Amino acid sequence: MSIKPRLNRFDITMIVVSLIIGTGIFKTPGEVALRTGSVNLFFAAWVVGGVVTLCGAFTFAEIGARYPTTGGFYKLFSYCYHPAFAFMINWVAIVATTASVAAVALIGAEYLNPLVLPPAMQNQTGNKISTIVMVLIVYFINFMGIKTSARTQNLLTVFKVAMIALLCLAVFLSEGSARVNQAVMPQGSTVASFGLALVAVFFTFTGYQQTINFGGDVIDAKRNIPKGIFAGIAIVILVYMAVNYAYYSVLGMGGLQQNTGLAAKMASVVFGPIGSKITSILMFISVLAYVNVNIMSVPRMYYAMAEDGVLPAIFKRVNPRTQTQVFGMSFFVATVLLILLVVSSFGEVLNYAIFFECLGLSFGAIAIFILRKRTRELDGTGIYTIKLYPLVPLVFIVVYWFVIISIFMAQPKAMLVCLGAFATGLMIFYLAKWRAKAAID
Numbered sequence: 001m002s003i004k005p006r007l008n009r010f011d012i013t014m015i016v017v018s019l020i021i022g023t024g025i026f027k028t029p030g031e032v033a034l035r036t037g038s039v040n041l042f043f044a045a046w047v048v049g050g051v052v053t054l055c056g057a058f059t060f061a062e063i064g065a066r067y068p069t070t071g072g073f074y075k076l077f078s079y080c081y082h083p084a085f086a087f088m089i090n091w092v093a094i095v096a097t098t099a100s101v102a103a104v105a106l107i108g109a110e111y112l113n114p115l116v117l118p119p120a121m122q123n124q125t126g127n128k129i130s131t132i133v134m135v136l137i138v139y140f141i142n143f144m145g146i147k148t149s150a151r152t153q154n155l156l157t158v159f160k161v162a163m164i165a166l167l168c169l170a171v172f173l174s175e176g177s178a179r180v181n182q183a184v185m186p187q188g189s190t191v192a193s194f195g196l197a198l199v200a201v202f203f204t205f206t207g208y209q210q211t212i213n214f215g216g217d218v219i220d221a222k223r224n225i226p227k228g229i230f231a232g233i234a235i236v237i238l239v240y241m242a243v244n245y246a247y248y249s250v251l252g253m254g255g256l257q258q259n260t261g262l263a264a265k266m267a268s269v270v271f272g273p274i275g276s277k278i279t280s281i282l283m284f285i286s287v288l289a290y291v292n293v294n295i296m297s298v299p300r301m302y303y304a305m306a307e308d309g310v311l312p313a314i315f316k317r318v319n320p321r322t323q324t325q326v327f328g329m330s331f332f333v334a335t336v337l338l339i340l341l342v343v344s345s346f347g348e349v350l351n352y353a354i355f356f357e358c359l360g361l362s363f364g365a366i367a368i369f370i371l372r373k374r375t376r377e378l379d380g381t382g383i384y385t386i387k388l389y390p391l392v393p394l395v396f397i398v399v400y401w402f403v404i405i406s407i408f409m410a411q412p413k414a415m416l417v418c419l420g421a422f423a424t425g426l427m428i429f430y431l432a433k434w435r436a437k438a439a440i441d
Contacts, residue, residue, distance in 0.1 A: 003216040003303070003318055007230075009224040011150045012211060014157045015293055016232025018360035019082070019207035021160065022104035025240060026111075026263040026283070029247050031200040033256035035193055047193060048246050048399070050237045053208070055396040057233040058386045059365045060209050061226035065383040066375045068225060070216030073209060073288050073364065074304040080367040084429050087310050090168040090301055090361050091425030092418065096356030097210070098332070100203070101294050105131040108287030111264070112295035115280040131340055134284070138292045139333045145322030146217060149296050156289035163282045164239055165357065168246040168268040195406025202403060203354045204240070208233060209361055213300040217323075226384035291336075308430045355407050355418055362400040365393045376437030 007015075036042045069075045073093065078087030109130040117126050140150050205319065211229055215221050218228075247256055250269055263282065267275030299315075303325060306316035314330045369390065379385070386392050407414050 003300075003323060004325060005217055005219045005221070006147050007144030007150055007214060007217045008219055009228050011154065012214065012218055012224055013231040013235075014154045015150070015214065015296070016208050016211055016229055016317050017161065017292040018153055018157045018289045019210050019238045020205060020232070021157075021164075021239065021298070022100070022107075022286060023208075024104060024107070024204040025158040025164075026286075027362065028108050028200040028204045029244055030256050030258070030262055032197045033253055035197040035200065037193070037253070037257075039248070039253055040195055041128055041190070041197065042256075043244070045201050046240060047198040049205050050197065050240065052234060052396055053205045053237070054172070055392045056361065057229050057367050059393045059396055060212060061229045061384050062386050063364070063368055063371060064212040064215060064225035064229065065201075065222045065385075066371050066378055068212075068215035068218070068221035068301050069167060070213070070303055072205040072212035072304070073360075074242045074301050074308075076212070076364060076367055076371070078304075078308060080370040081363075081406055083308055083310065084426060086308075087305065088422050088425040089363055090305065091428065092356045092421050093360040094298060094301060095421055096354075096360065097294060097298055098335050098339060100207075100357075101135075101291055101336050102131075104132060104290050105287050105336075105340065108134065111261075111280050111283035112287075113422050115277055128340055131287075132337055134287050135291055135333060135336055138288055138295055139329070141292065142295050142329055143322070144325060145319075145324060146296065147323070149292060153289060153292055153296070155293065156285055159287050160282065160289055161235065161239060163278075163285070164243060167263065167266045167282075168242045170266045171246045171249045173269050176426070191439075192406065192409065195402060197405055198398055198399075199354050202358065202400070205236070206361065207234075207352070209364060210294075211296045213297050213304075217300075222383050228254050236391060241431070288314075295332060297318040298332045302328040302331070310429050313414045353402065355415075358400045358404045358407075359418065362397050362404070365396050365400075368393050399428045 032045050033042055034046060063076060064072065067076055068078065074086055074090040077089050089191060090219055106127060107126040112130050112134075113121070113126050117130065122128070141152055156323065208229060211225060211232075218224050246266060250266060251258075251262065255265070261276075261279075264276045267279040267282075269275070271278045302311055302315040302427040305319075313329070315325070317327055318325055323381040368386070
């Protein structure tokens with residue numbers, strides 16, 4: 001059963017927003033403050049992150065317009081490079097996305113547990129229990145169908161953005177007393193500190209590239225995917241800049257560097273004593289939205305791989321009524337739960353997740369140069385094309401490789417882990433091809 005288009009432009013815009021805004025914005029500003037130690041560098045990191053993300057959005061919007069297909073992120077690499085390289089990159093991308101979902105869910109559990117669990121359960125075990133329950137709730141919602149998932153996503157995303165806007169009211173209600181906290185300057189060079197700050201910023205900004213996985217699900221994909229990406233990115237940048245300005249105005253750099261309960265502190269200014277409960281609700285909604293959109297997206301990558309025969313055919317089975325991939329969805333959720341059982345904290349997965357993300361995104365952006373040559377017949381047909389080409393994709397690629405090098409310099413082990421993941425993906429690819437050939441013979 002093939003996938004049929006059922007998502008409109010508003011659906012894809014909300015998907016973009018939810019792919020990017022998890023709960024990271026309530027945690028990573030503290031990481032950025034710790035890694036910069038300076039007000040100017042703190043805001044510079046977020047501005048650079050926004051500008052580079054726009055460059056990436058322009059690039060992937062054209063990719064989505066030129067090559068709209070289900071599982072587009074995998075298909076893109078297979079078409080522009082080689083199926084083996086496509087599998088390796090997407091294997092790593094899936095690992096990174098899965099780790100990101102686990103990391104975001106763990107952040108949400110930190111906020112939710114004081115509201116729903118007794119004091120004795122407010123520990124690492126309690127965090128894992130809460131996170132697993134949240135993932136399973138969204139898993140069952142997705143069984144109801146792709147359109148139901150999209151409607152749920154729209155509702156959760158609108159509610160989440162509205163709640164974040166309410167938190168920003170703290171700027172007008174706070175006396176700024178927390179700004180007396182003394183900021184701590186990080187060790188090392190300014191360039192190295194800025195590079196590591198961008199790691200946290202890009203972790204908070206990434207995810208929109210997965211929009212091209214819905215090429216087969218979107219009505220009039222060549223027009224609606226680029227417009228949905230632009231609208232979604234614009235909303236995200238506006239939200240992030242407002243939240244970070246509010247954090248600084250209320251807490252100051254010293255308060256940000258304490259890196260605990262940032263959203264709760266803001267909520268207490270706006271809502272008073274019940275602020276912590278309001279924050280817990282916001283975290284719960286954020287986690288549900290982020291997990292839901294990834295359960296929608298990642299199985300589409302499995303679908304594309306199964307179409308090429310590098311994953312078993314069961315991964316491309318689609319329920320004709322609901323348009324869901326029951327097995328692919330179940331496999332992804334099981335992998336998230338496995339990571340949650342072995343990982344305990346947000347910090348453990350941040351550098352590894354963004355290292356994988358940066359590699360995949362940079363090679364994805366490089367593909368635009370190949371794609372333009374191979375789809376010349378689309379020029380002048382009205383599809384979206386990047387203005388200031390090739391400057392825009394080049395800016396994106398160079399900055400992302402700066403982040404990759406920064407992670408490697410600070411944590412060489414990340415490179416070894418990544419190379420190991422690539423090698424594993426390559427072995428799986430050729431094993432699948434060998435088994436398929438043996439079955440035919």
